[in-house]
Amino acid sequence: MSPQSRDNGTDERFERGLAVRKEVVGEAHVERSMAQVSDFSRPVQEWVTRACWGDVWDRPGLDRRTRSLLNLVMLTALGRSHELAVHVRGAVTNGATTEEIREALLQATVYCGAPAGLEAFRVAEKVLVEDGAVS
Incomplete structure (x- = not known):
């Protein structure tokens, strides 16, 4: 699952969040989770990956x-x-x-x-x- 941003065709926050998520909870877990995403739940999975993992988990504080x-x-x-x-x-x-x-x-x-x-x-x-x- 690699969503496209409205701006430039890529979503750097999502990709950064996906990388952090895999580093923390394991690639196998993330791949299983993403494989189970439905069209209905896709927006919340994308948001969690961007906001939780890409924005907050990646902060230096x-x-x-x-x-x-x-x-x-x-x-x-x-x-x-x-x-x-x-x-x-x-x-x-x-x-x-x-x-x-x-x-x-x-x-x-x-x-x-x-x-x-x-x-x-x-x-x-x-x-x-x-x-x-x-x-």
Whole structure:
């Protein structure tokens, strides 16, 4: 999926966002996600790729490790387990240690509540075990 901009036939923000997205969550995940895009959902996938990945994730103010840890906390607060699993892998890719992931989730648990925190720990541990980061 490579959308065309109205200006010059290319969409540099989309391409930059796609590259960052692949670096953070993995090329295989992104390719699967993009292959499943319907005509109905294409606009939101394009927007997320441009705005989240091309504009915000590519900014210099925070490193990717920090952005990843922030995402884990926010996704815990929102109860978004699927996205949390994706971003646990991204956090590891971005250099976060299992200890930092655990501490970020513990911090989230204090402020978001035990049910949200327990679910986040279950999701994160499953991903980390699957990927061989913890036993």
